[in-house]
Amino acid sequence: MTKLIPCPLFINGEWTTVSGTATTPVHNPSDGSVIAETPQCGAGVVEEAVAAAAAAFPRWSETPPVERARLLFRLKVLLEDHFEELAQGVTQEHGKTLTEARGDVRRGLENIEYACGIPSLLMGDALENVARGIDCDSIRQPLGVVAGIAPFNFPAMVPLWMWPLAIACGNTFLLKPSEKVPLTTNRIAEFARQAGLPPGVLNVVHGGREVVDALLKHPQIKAISFVGSTKIAQYIQATGIAHGKRVQAAGGAKNSIVVMPDADVGPTATGILEGAFGCAGERCMAGSTAIMVGKAAETVLPHLVAAVTKIRVGPTDRDPAAQMGAVITRQHADRVCQLISQAEGEGAEPLTDGRNVKIGAVPQGFYVGPTILDRVAPGMITMQEEVFGPVLNVARVETLEAAIELANASPYGNGAAIFTRSGQAAREFRHRSSAGMVGINIGVPAPLAFFPFSGRHASFFGDLHLQGRDGVAFFTQQKVTTTRWFGAGEGTIWADK
Numbered sequence: 001m002t003k004l005i006p007c008p009l010f011i012n013g014e015w016t017t018v019s020g021t022a023t024t025p026v027h028n029p030s031d032g033s034v035i036a037e038t039p040q041c042g043a044g045v046v047e048e049a050v051a052a053a054a055a056a057f058p059r060w061s062e063t064p065p066v067e068r069a070r071l072l073f074r075l076k077v078l079l080e081d082h083f084e085e086l087a088q089g090v091t092q093e094h095g096k097t098l099t100e101a102r103g104d105v106r107r108g109l110e111n112i113e114y115a116c117g118i119p120s121l122l123m124g125d126a127l128e129n130v131a132r133g134i135d136c137d138s139i140r141q142p143l144g145v146v147a148g149i150a151p152f153n154f155p156a157m158v159p160l161w162m163w164p165l166a167i168a169c170g171n172t173f174l175l176k177p178s179e180k181v182p183l184t185t186n187r188i189a190e191f192a193r194q195a196g197l198p199p200g201v202l203n204v205v206h207g208g209r210e211v212v213d214a215l216l217k218h219p220q221i222k223a224i225s226f227v228g229s230t231k232i233a234q235y236i237q238a239t240g241i242a243h244g245k246r247v248q249a250a251g252g253a254k255n256s257i258v259v260m261p262d263a264d265v266g267p268t269a270t271g272i273l274e275g276a277f278g279c280a281g282e283r284c285m286a287g288s289t290a291i292m293v294g295k296a297a298e299t300v301l302p303h304l305v306a307a308v309t310k311i312r313v314g315p316t317d318r319d320p321a322a323q324m325g326a327v328i329t330r331q332h333a334d335r336v337c338q339l340i341s342q343a344e345g346e347g348a349e350p351l352t353d354g355r356n357v358k359i360g361a362v363p364q365g366f367y368v369g370p371t372i373l374d375r376v377a378p379g380m381i382t383m384q385e386e387v388f389g390p391v392l393n394v395a396r397v398e399t400l401e402a403a404i405e406l407a408n409a410s411p412y413g414n415g416a417a418i419f420t421r422s423g424q425a426a427r428e429f430r431h432r433s434s435a436g437m438v439g440i441n442i443g444v445p446a447p448l449a450f451f452p453f454s455g456r457h458a459s460f461f462g463d464l465h466l467q468g469r470d471g472v473a474f475f476t477q478q479k480v481t482t483t484r485w486f487g488a489g490e491g492t493i494w495a496d497k
Contacts, residue, residue, distance in 0.1 A: 013199025056200025413456030
């Protein structure tokens with residue numbers, strides 16, 4: 001039996017192994033093997049971690065922002081020095097290709113780089129003479145103890161959306177990674193310790209529903225950052241707000257890619273392929289529906305089908321030629337295949353079919369091949385639900401107007417894209433799209449760290465988004481001071497008698 005990778009808690013700067021509790025298996029999706037076990041802790045570990053974070057907050061919040069930035073610079077250097085190790089770890093516990101895992105780590109590093117600018121990002125505003133002899137200024141101060149709950153699909157990037165900016169702002173942090181992918185978070189927390197992060201500033205707790213509820217209800221936790229499914233995002237927001245917390249909760253999506261008849265065929269096919277099948281479709285910015293306008297289906301679709309049939313699916317941890325890996329669990333692979341079958345039963349036409357993909361070297365891996373479903377109608381199951389797998393819907397309409405209406409009919413609002421050579425069509429789409437992130441000749445319009453990840457509707461619950469200045473605002477509270485100084489005898493109401 002392969003020796004399991006340890007999965008301890010990180011509380012008050014110390015690693016603690018939990019015994020005597022239930023565990024959840026951590027799989028290598030490429031071959032189905034169990035590589036670790038995540039402890040399913042209870043509310044007690046949250047209480048312990050909150051106590052550590054609360055004790056660390058007074059000193060950390062008084063640490064000058066430039067010193068906090070220097071520590072993050074040290075962390076950035078450490079992560080860059082161990083970049084390949086981290087990427088290989090992501091591939092092992094998630095199943096991404098090594099190229100995709102490197103992107104996961106790189107985008108996480110970009111968030112640390114942004115947080116390193118915190119001395120400028122925390123600057124307030126000031127105005128002299130708001131009234132005669134009176135000045136006014138505003139500053140940003142940390143909230144206190146805050147927390148983050150991360151999903152499985154980006155083990156490096158999404159947690160790094162949360163805690164580096166939060167601690168840069170002067171808060172202390174509790175992080176609960178997905179129980180499916182805890183190892184990358186633990187490794188990065190160890191590098192944070194090596195960089196000199198004081199005990200209690202960052203704490204990592206493991207578990208499921210009980211830990212989540214403890215975070216949402218603990219009176220000392222001031223804010224919750226969450227990324228996951230829409231159903232859980234709604235629960236996080238409602239429960240967090242009911243317990244007096246500030247909440248940002250990013251949910252699921254159903255993103256559309258509109259293809260105009262004048263689109264450049266090669267780049268468009270590549271953009272759709274990357275949008276739909278990158279990371280095996282397990283991302284909330286996946287371009288899961290291609291809306292072909294007019295004759296676009298006749299020109300683009302054959303190229304897309306030809307390219308998809310050549311995608312090499314395989315074990316990403318041992319096959320450097322693999323272009324797409326497994327999905328996260330056997331249960332999820334079965335769900336994706338069931339949704340494909342249901343859509344076919346509703347009238348969708350599979351142009352490529354990934355339900356029966358077999359990888360001889362790793363028969364126990366969790367594989368679904370890239371699937372294209374043509375002539376998908378609005379009411380079909382794969383148009384309604386977030387599949388979160390390598391499945392592309394193809395819908396056909398005759399006009400840009402109809403394409404915009406179909407894209408906007410989704411209850412979600414993360415991303416939408418258009419491929420066209422027409423500036424007028426691109427502007428019309430950008431202006432009228434109801435999504436919060438729009439791509440023009442870009443299939444995955446995910447913004448970099450200095451812009452907000454600005455989902456809308458059922459894709460986001462809250463007011464201030466992750467990343468960018470929204471993130472700074474979320475993790476701080478403003479204080480406005482109005483000042484007046486009196487000269488000798490000035491401002492006296494009662495004269496001396």
